Amino acid sequence: MKRTAAIMLLTGVALFTAMLAWQGLSAVGRALSVAGWGLAVVAAWHLVPLAIDSHAWRILYQHPRPEILRMVWARWIGESMNGLLPVAQIGGDIAKARLLIKQGLEAAETGATVVVDITLAALTQMLFGVLGLVLLLILIDQPDIAWGVALGIGVMLTMLALFYKLQRGGLFGGLAVWVRRLGGGREWLDFVGGARSLDAAIATIYARSWRVVRALAWRWVGWVAGIGEVWLGLYFLGHPVGLADAVMLEALGQAIRGAAFAIPGALGVQEGGFVLLAGLIGLDPQTGLALSLVKRVRELGLGLPGLVAWQWAESRWVGRVRRPAPDATVRHS
Structure with missing residues (x-):
């Protein structure tokens, strides 16, 4: 697994470097420099969908639910x-579950909320993508690609339905060994009480259908809120666009x-995608590539402190575990 991850990382770096070389680093740099302090605004805006998605995740818990700030932090x-x-x-989804469990949240329920939240995110992202494809068809006026779009939607729906069915049928009991290998040999499932407990907790969440629907709706709102990041990015780059664009x-x-999930950060793939979409x-x-780099700046601006916070939280927990119990014997000189 580590070798595969390294290969994917090198592939992403190569693609990213190729995109910069193709468009010209100086030209892209000039386009990006126009944004100036607007980069901080774009980064700050991302806190809006982050908070909305955290609220959607929190809804899946039974009462009393965790504090919203704790969910945003995780x-x-x-x-x-x-x-x-x-x-x-x-890996980030596994880590955030571990962090909350270490803080005292119920293990199986926390793991189950993460799995269901991932499912809802995939469903709403697919619907959001469908909206984007419909707008693309309208904007470029090429109905001949509708069949290809419909086929892609059908494949995504089938895969998502299969994932949902597997969850309801005890997915993690059958994938326990694979999940352990994915975690680099660590017993990830032990943190959520084992595969059977996780499957049972997932079934319990889906049985509360109204909560799932509410979480689904808020997940959709989160994707919609993310539109502001592109709109603001292009505005500060000096190329304002309409809402549909x-x-x-x-x-x-x-x-x-999302399709390039195997490549860390979708390096190179995201850049190529925005170059293509911007041209349409x-x-x-250069503007399309600069827009992608605006998103990269936001990822670094919020992500690097996030990694520091993760290491701090992990080291604090390890230190607490290793700290010896105080000696009950009182010694007098």
């Missing part, structure tokens, strides 16, 4: 890991990034 760390580390877009760019940009609405390739 999701921030999880997103930082998934965005900056070679963890196949899932911003929706299309964000929706399909996220879909492209009349923007030059």
Whole structure:
């Protein structure tokens, strides 16, 4: 697994470097420099969908639910890991569950909320991508690609339905060995009470259908809020666009990034996607690449502190575990 992750990372770095060389580093740098302090605004805006997604995740818990700030903290760390580390877009989700469990939250329920939240994120991202594809068809006026779009939607729906069915049928009991290997030999499932407990907790969450629907709705709101990042990015780059263009760019940009989950941070793939999508609405390739780099700046600005917070939390927990119990014997001189 580590060798595969290293290969994917090198592939991403090569693609990213090739994109910069193709478009010209100086040209892209000039385009990016126009944004200036606007980069900080884009980074700050990302806290809005981050908070919304954390609320959606929190809804899946039974009462009393964890504090919202605790959920935002855990999701921030999880997103930082998934965005900056070679963890196949899932290591951060495992880590945020571990952190909350270490803080005293019920293990099986926490693991189950993470799994269901991932499922809801995939479903709403797919629907968001469909919206982007519909807008693309309207904006570029090429209905002949509708069949290909419909086929892609059908494949995504089938895969998502299969994942949901496997969850309801005891997915983790059958994948216990694989999950352990994915974790580099660590017993990840032990942190959530074992595979059977996790499967039972997932079934319990799905039985509370109204909560799942509410979480699904808030997840959708989170994707919609993310449109502001593209709109603001292009505004500060000096190329403001309309709402439809911003929706299309964000929706399909996220879909492209999701499809490249095996490459850490979708390095190179995200950049190529934005270059292609920007050209479809009349923007030059340098602007498309600069928009992707605006997102990279945001990832680094929020992600690096997130990784530091993760290491601090892990070391604090390890120190607490290793700290010897105080000696009950009182010694007198």
